[in-house]
Each structure stands twice: as C-alpha cells, then as structure tokens.
C-alpha cells in the first residue's frame with residue numbers, strides 16, 4: 001500500500017484497526033520539565049520527543065506535536081526534523097500538527113503551506129472563528145486532515161462556545177459542528193476537536209457529525225473521564241474507532257528521571273488499555 005497517497009481519514013481507519021488503539025500521544029516538550037539529560041542540549045527537544053515516540057509507537061493511533069512548545073524555544077527546525085523522523089519511521093501513524101491556526105484566506109494559504117509542506121503534517125488543527133474562507137485554503141491540500149476546534153477542553157471555552165447563536169437557542173459549538181459536518185466537509189477532510197472534560201457535549205457533537213473523526217484532548221493531566229469520553233464519542237457498532245484521544249503531559253512527564261521513556265510507555269499502555277476496555281463495554 002502506498003501510504004503517501006492515503007488520506008488522513010484512511011490512515012486513521014487503518015491505524016485504528018492495525019494498532020487497536022485510540023490513543024493519541026501529544027508531544028508538548030516543556031523546557032522546564034525535560035529530563036536533565038536533554039536540558040540545554042542543542043537537539044534536546046527533538047531527542048526527547050523521538051525517545052517518547054519510539055517508546056509508545058506501537059500503542060498509538062496518532063502523534064500530536066504542539067507547535068507552541070517548539071516555537072517558544074526557537075526549535076522549529078527540531079519540529080521539522082521530528083515530523084520527518086515520525087513519517088519515515090512510522091509511516092502508518094498520522095501526525096497532527098496542533099497549531100490552531102485561523103486567519104483570512106490569503107494568510108491561511110501560508111499557514112496551510114507551513115503545516116503540510118514545510119512540516120509535512122498529515123493534519124492540522126484550525127480555529128473556525130473567522131469562518132469558512134479561513135478554513136478553505138487547508139482543504140485545497142487533497143487528503144490532508146483539517147481538525148476544527150468545536151468544544152474545547154478548557155473551562156474558558158464555555159465563555160464563547162456556549163453562547164446561543166441561533167433563533168432556536170443553539171449554542172455556538174453545536175452550530176460549528178453542524179456547519180463543519182453539513183456544509184464545509186464536502187471533501188471528507190474535516191474532523192472536530194471536542195474536550196474529554198465535557199462528555200455530554202461530545203455525545204451531542206457525535207449525534208450531529210455521524211462517523212466524522214473526533215480529536216479529543218483532556219484525559220490525563222486535565223482529568224477527563226475515560227469511560228464517559230469513550231461512551232459519548234463512540235460510533236454505534238464501530239467500537240475502537242472514530243476518536244483520537246489525546247494525552248500529553250501525563251505520558252511525557254510520567255518520570256523526570258533517566259527512566260522517562262519506560263515510564264511514558266507504562267502510562268501510555270495503561271491509557272491505551274483503559275480506552276480499549278471502555279470501548280468494549
């Protein structure tokens with residue numbers, strides 16, 4: 001199979017089946033929390049992420065490097081190198097660049113080039129606040145995934161996402177889910193972000209979007225409940241699919257000692273198994 005001609009959605013379908021995992025490991029290399037051996041090392045960020053990825057690759061359905069952790073350290077070259085490494089070593093595992101971009105179309109064209117050509121990501125997270133013309137440039141990259149923020153995991157997400165925006169009193173996040181699923185997704189490239197900290201809302205989004213993949217951050221360090229999340233986001237009769245459930249800090253920083261990779265694997269394995277168990281209920 002030529003994986004490079006596979007779409008993001010096809011990659012996900014195959015990896016859910018082959019790895020039996022809905023776990024997405026988030027790569028958020030916080031300089032204050034890196035094990036001592038990587039601190040101040042020229043390619044320490046790349047090396048730390050590579051070791052965690054190598055220790056968990058057989059347990060995941062995707063990797064999600066968070067752009068800000070690299071950019072704040074002037075480590076964009078290490079991000080490029082990391083994604084190149086992941087794509088070469090684990091071509092079956094999709095890489096999501098979490099950069100939550102959003103801007104007018106002419107600028108979005110360059111954010112899309114950045115995500116898909118410079119970094120070579122399979123999918124990118126985007127903010128829908130500026131409307132469809134800010135999303136459209138990403139959709140021109142056939143097969144690439146475009147993951148739209150819908151109901152985010154943070155408490156402040158309610159400030160805007162719960163505002164009633166239609167005459168019938170529909171909250172903004174459900175309006176985004178409807179727009180994304182019924183108007184914007186003509187090419188099948190769109191997925192949505194919904195937080196594990198809000199399982200009731202996950203269920204409402206799932207009811208609107210059918211089998212659309214959901215990126216679900218918020219288990220682990222943010223305390224989202226695994227059973228409630230999986231139950232809310234599952235696709236009827238397709239257990240173990242449909243979701244990329246992200247955990248970053250709980251896995252990356254399971255130990256700050258020299259056993260960090262082993263500890264990361266242990267937590268990733270427990271999380272993968274808890275997700276599997278929840279899917280089988």
Ligand SMILES: O=c1ccn([C@@H]2O[C@H](COP(=O)(O)O)[C@@H](O)[C@H]2O)c(=O)[nH]1
Nearest residue numbers: 026066152153217220221222247248249
């Ligand atoms: O609603 C959202 C959207 C994105 N994120 C990102 O996911 C990870 C979560 O990290 P944890 O350490 O597992 O809490 C992080 O990169 C966020 O930027 C999110 O948390 N919520």
